Amino acid sequence: MLPGSIQITGETLSGAEIKDICDSLKENSVRLLSVRGCQLSDRDFGRVCRGVSESHSLAQLNLNLGVVSSIGRTKQLADALKANRSIQTLFLHGTPLLDAGLITLNAALSTHPSLVSLDLGDCMLGDEAVRLICGMLPPDGAKSGLRELTLSANPAITTKGWARLAIAVAHSSQLRVLNLDYNPLGDQIAGMLAVAVASSRTLEVLDLEGTELTNQSAQVFLDMVENYPTCLRVLVLAENAISPELQQQISDLLSEGEEDEEREAEAHAGGYREKPTWLPHSSKG
Template identity: 50%
Template structure:
C-alpha cells in the first residue's frame, strides 16, 4: 500500500485482506483503489462495495479485467455509486458488462455528482449500450457529463451506434478525451467523427488506432483540420491503412494549430479563433501505439 492508494493486480484476495481494504475505505484513507484482475468471494465483494459507498476520499476505482463480471456484482457496484459522492474515475475495462450490465449502472453513473472518467473498453457493448452512454454526454448548457470516455474494442458497435455517439460528442461541451481504438469504424464513420470534432469545443485527445480507416477517411479528417478551428492536440492513428503523406499533412495541421479553446479563455467564440495556418501550439499525431494503462 502507498500513501492514499491500494494497487493489487491479478491476485486472489483473502477475506482478511478485503477487511483491511474496507477499513481503509471507511476511515477515508484511500484515494485510489485498483484491484485489476483480482478474484474475491461474493460476500467479500459485497462488503467492499458497501465500504466504497461509505468512503468520502476515494477518487479512482479500478475493477478492470473481470472483477465485476456478473450482474449481481454490477448491481452492488451501482448501489455503491448511489451512495458514494467522491469518485471521479471508474475503470471496468475487460468486464463482461454487456448492454444489460451497463443498463444496471447507467442511472447511478448519470446521477453521480463527481464522476468524470469512465472506461468501458472491451465490455461487450453494442448500439443499445451506446444509446445509454450518450446520456452521460449531455448537450451544451445541461448538467456536467464525462470528460473522458474509453470504448476501446467494443467491436459489436455498428455504424448506427457510432453515428449516435458522434452526434452526442458534437453537442457535448465537456468531453476532452475519447478512446475508441480497435473498433470497426471505417471511412464513413471517420467522416462523421470529423464533423463532430469540428463542432466540439473541448475534445483534445482522440485514439482511433486500428479502426479500419483508409486514405478516404483520413482525407476527411485532414480537410476538417485545414478548415475548422479545433482544440485537438493528440491523435492516435496507428494501425490504419493511411498513406504517409496524408499522415504528414495531418500532423502538420495539428502542429500549426493554436487551440482557440485554451484554458486561459473563459469561452470560445468564432471571433477568437485564428486562421488554421497561424496556430502555434505544438500538438501531435501518434503513429505508433502507446502502452495501454489498464
C-alpha cells in the first residue's frame, strides 16, 4: 500500500484520533501529516512526536498555527527530528518559537539528512535565529542544505540579521525559493537582496510581497534582470509602493529569460526535457 496523508485543521483531537495517527506513523502508511491549528494535550503531542521519530515514510509534517505551543513541545519535536530520517518538508508557520525555540531545534534541523523545505513564517524570530538559519544554507556541496525557506512576518529581525541572510543566500549551493513577505524590509535591505540574487547560482523564486518597498527597489531589480544573467524566475512585489508598470517590466523580463532557457534545454536534449526531481512545497503555492 502506498503511503497516504492525514490532514486535520483547527480541531480538538481526541485520544482515539491520536492513537490512529500514531499507529499510522509506526506502520509507515503516512507520507503527509498535517494537524495545523489543532488542539491536543501535552501527553498526546509527545505520542505524536514518538510516532514521527519512528516513521520511515513521513515526508511532510505540518504543525502550523501554534501546535508547538511551548518550549517543552519544542524539545519533544527536536528529539523526534533527530531520530527521523525521512522528513523533507517541515511547516511551523505561526509557532511562537522565538530565538530560544530555534536554538532548541537547531541541531536537529541543521543535521537532518532529508530536510529541504522549512517554513518559519510568523515565528517571532530575531537576529540570533537568522544566524542559525544561515548555517542551514551551506556555501558548498559538503551537505545538501535547504532548497526552500520561508521567513514571512518576522518583524523582529533587524537590518543586521537580514544582511547576514543576504550573504548566506548569495553563497548557498542549494536554495531555490525564499519567501520574505510581510517583513518591514524597506529599500535598503531590498538592495542587499538584489546583490544576493545576482550572486546566487540557484535562487529561482523570491517573495517580497508587502515588504515596504518603493520604485527605488523595483528599479534596482529591473536593472539586475535586464543587464545581468540570473537564475531568478519569479519575483513577487505585490502590496508595495511600486508602480504596476515597473512590476510588469520585471515580470516580462523574467518570463523571457525562462522561455530562452527552455528553448536552449530542448535544443540540447533534442526536444526532450527531463522533469525536475524536486518541486517547491511553498505554502503559498
